[in-house]
Amino acid sequence: MTSPTRDPRRPAGGLSHVRGATAPPLSDRTIPAWLDATADRLPGAEACVFVEAGVRWTWGQLRDESDRLAAALLRLGFVKGDRLGIWAPNRPEWILAQYATARIGVVLVNINPAYRLSELEYALRKVGCKGVICAPEFKTSAYLRMLQALAPELEHFPPGHLLASRLPDLRCVIRMGEEKTPGMFNLSEVMALSDPAGVAEARRIGASLACHDAINIQFTSGTTGAPKGATLTHHNVINNARDVARTMGYGEGDRLCIPVPLYHCFGMVMSSLASTVTGGTMVFPGEGFDPLATLTAVHRERCTHLHGVPTMFIAQLDHPRFGEFDLTSLRGGIMAGSPCPIEVMKRVNAQMNMREVTIAYGMTETSPVSFQSGTDDPLERRVSTVGRVMPHLEVKIVDAEGRTVPVGEKGELCTKGYSVMLGYWADQERTTEAVQGGWMHTGDLATIDAEGYCNIVGRVKDMLIRGGENVYPREVEEFLFRHPKVAQVQVFGVPDARYGEEIAAWIVLKPGEACTEDEIKAFCKDQIAHYKVPRHVRFVAELPMTVTGKAQKFVMRAKMIEELGLIEARTA
Numbered sequence: 001m002t003s004p005t006r007d008p009r010r011p012a013g014g015l016s017h018v019r020g021a022t023a024p025p026l027s028d029r030t031i032p033a034w035l036d037a038t039a040d041r042l043p044g045a046e047a048c049v050f051v052e053a054g055v056r057w058t059w060g061q062l063r064d065e066s067d068r069l070a071a072a073l074l075r076l077g078f079v080k081g082d083r084l085g086i087w088a089p090n091r092p093e094w095i096l097a098q099y100a101t102a103r104i105g106v107v108l109v110n111i112n113p114a115y116r117l118s119e120l121e122y123a124l125r126k127v128g129c130k131g132v133i134c135a136p137e138f139k140t141s142a143y144l145r146m147l148q149a150l151a152p153e154l155e156h157f158p159p160g161h162l163l164a165s166r167l168p169d170l171r172c173v174i175r176m177g178e179e180k181t182p183g184m185f186n187l188s189e190v191m192a193l194s195d196p197a198g199v200a201e202a203r204r205i206g207a208s209l210a211c212h213d214a215i216n217i218q219f220t221s222g223t224t225g226a227p228k229g230a231t232l233t234h235h236n237v238i239n240n241a242r243d244v245a246r247t248m249g250y251g252e253g254d255r256l257c258i259p260v261p262l263y264h265c266f267g268m269v270m271s272s273l274a275s276t277v278t279g280g281t282m283v284f285p286g287e288g289f290d291p292l293a294t295l296t297a298v299h300r301e302r303c304t305h306l307h308g309v310p311t312m313f314i315a316q317l318d319h320p321r322f323g324e325f326d327l328t329s330l331r332g333g334i335m336a337g338s339p340c341p342i343e344v345m346k347r348v349n350a351q352m353n354m355r356e357v358t359i360a361y362g363m364t365e366t367s368p369v370s371f372q373s374g375t376d377d378p379l380e381r382r383v384s385t386v387g388r389v390m391p392h393l394e395v396k397i398v399d400a401e402g403r404t405v406p407v408g409e410k411g412e413l414c415t416k417g418y419s420v421m422l423g424y425w426a427d428q429e430r431t432t433e434a435v436q437g438g439w440m441h442t443g444d445l446a447t448i449d450a451e452g453y454c455n456i457v458g459r460v461k462d463m464l465i466r467g468g469e470n471v472y473p474r475e476v477e478e479f480l481f482r483h484p485k486v487a488q489v490q491v492f493g494v495p496d497a498r499y500g501e502e503i504a505a506w507i508v509l510k511p512g513e514a515c516t517e518d519e520i521k522a523f524c525k526d527q528i529a530h531y532k533v534p535r536h537v538r539f540v541a542e543l544p545m546t547v548t549g550k551a552q553k554f555v556m557r558a559k560m561i562e563e564l565g566l567i568e569a570r571t572a
Helices: 031-041 059-075 092-104 117-127 143-150 187-191 196-208 234-247 265-276 291-301 310-317 342-351 379-384 428-434 473-480 517-524 553-564
Strands: 017-019 046-050 055-058 083-087 107-110 131-134 172-175 214-220 228-233 255-257 281-284 305-308 332-335 356-362 369-372 393-398 411-417 439-448 454-459 464-466 469-471 486-496 500-509 536-539
Touching: 031 059, 031 092, 031 196, 031 234, 031 265, 046 059, 046 092, 046 265, 055 059, 059 092, 059 187, 059 196, 083 092, 083 117, 092 107, 092 196, 092 265, 107 117, 117 143, 117 228, 131 143, 172 187, 214 234, 214 265, 228 234, 234 265, 234 369, 255 265, 255 291, 265 281, 265 305, 281 291, 291 305, 291 310, 305 310, 310 342, 332 342, 342 356, 342 379, 356 379, 369 393, 393 439, 428 439, 464 486, 464 500, 469 473, 473 486, 473 500, 473 517, 486 553, 500 553, 517 536, 536 553
Parallel strands: 046 281, 083 107, 083 131, 107 214, 131 172, 255 281, 255 305, 305 332, 332 356, 500 536
Antiparallel strands: 017 393, 046 055, 214 228, 356 369, 393 411, 411 439, 439 454, 464 469, 486 500
């Protein structure tokens, strides 16, 4: 009689070290190869629905339209390895750009729709973007005006021939919409450059690509104050999308409501690519998140799955019209991006019919998901952990000396396997710091129990998460240091019922200076993303320090919590 095979997802030898399943095997197909396979298999099935824009594409149409854009980009001179930025909310053009660039090996650079001037300039220069596809505006962000501010030369150069002193690599700006802007192409006129020969050439290039080619750059802020461009391959994102879809029970015939942003891994990988590798349908309620639009889309489109960060689910559950919608088509989805309050998870299960909803944990640098709960995990596990290690990955929890800690003990979570990024674009020093011996050091403090379930308990460094957005205090501090009245500043997170965490800043002014909270917030406006602007600003005579001169953020945080009457949210 043979003994049962040990589950590798459970730690062995009493140490916090786990491995994922090894079946089914990893895919070596590229993104365009997967799109072709799904379009050939399901040419007439719905691929995506953009409710606000009134656009519906079948898989056959999505392939054909994105290949037209790919052919047009070739006509404009884009070649494999060039970087093309996409700066827009959730619009049909974003999806076209995702699959068009993947077809011809152009690296898609995801630019956060909330970026302002300094962040945009840094991102475009860092990766050497040759072109940008952008929306005219979104909410309070005037994208075209910001590009014109950074490249006033647009006024004087014909489209496709830009020479800008502040953006030396940028040659081509492609704007959405039909209005004309000097120096910019309209996307519609670019699409018109496509012809059958160009499409055939694009598909020939697509067939020649390797799965380990770089295909995507996503920016994640760094503790040194400058964003880092995590560089991902077809192999990274395709395999993560497959395993995420499989773990949440999403497949052909299912319909996924996607209110999360496409520029983020949650939208691009866990939603868009998860649909492409399964044949499920993407449903986008609107350009940005709106709880009423999301509920309406689920109701009318009979969505089976829904993605979101906890604040999105809270906004839907608490909407005054929540009871008007039939959500019985829902069964699952993913809640991720920031810690999930246990009571919210229970309400989602009971009131939104999402009895198979799963929790996922990861980071951009790991494509992104490393842990995910299963649809059949007990509710207690799904509300108190982030699940177990994903297939083909290896995870360990280490102490400050790099030693694997015993089961149940706290330490830094490290991930190894196919999902680890190629590196930070043009930044070998930070890549070497983050990836050591193939292990991605996440900076997150975690524990792994005897069954292999992981719990994220804190952060090695002081990154905070506001409404699903990573905010690195050092980045905000360095920006605030530019204010002429600021002598010292420390930024940290405090609990917030809506966003999970909010940003607080303690500021010591230069001698003889006076300043107000509104003045600091006005200084931030339109210069850094809205979610990085401190909600709470306090002016203090001095900062609490250790004897070695290090700021004690835990002291500041405790005092702010007491002053504001805040309580720590119990989270999963």
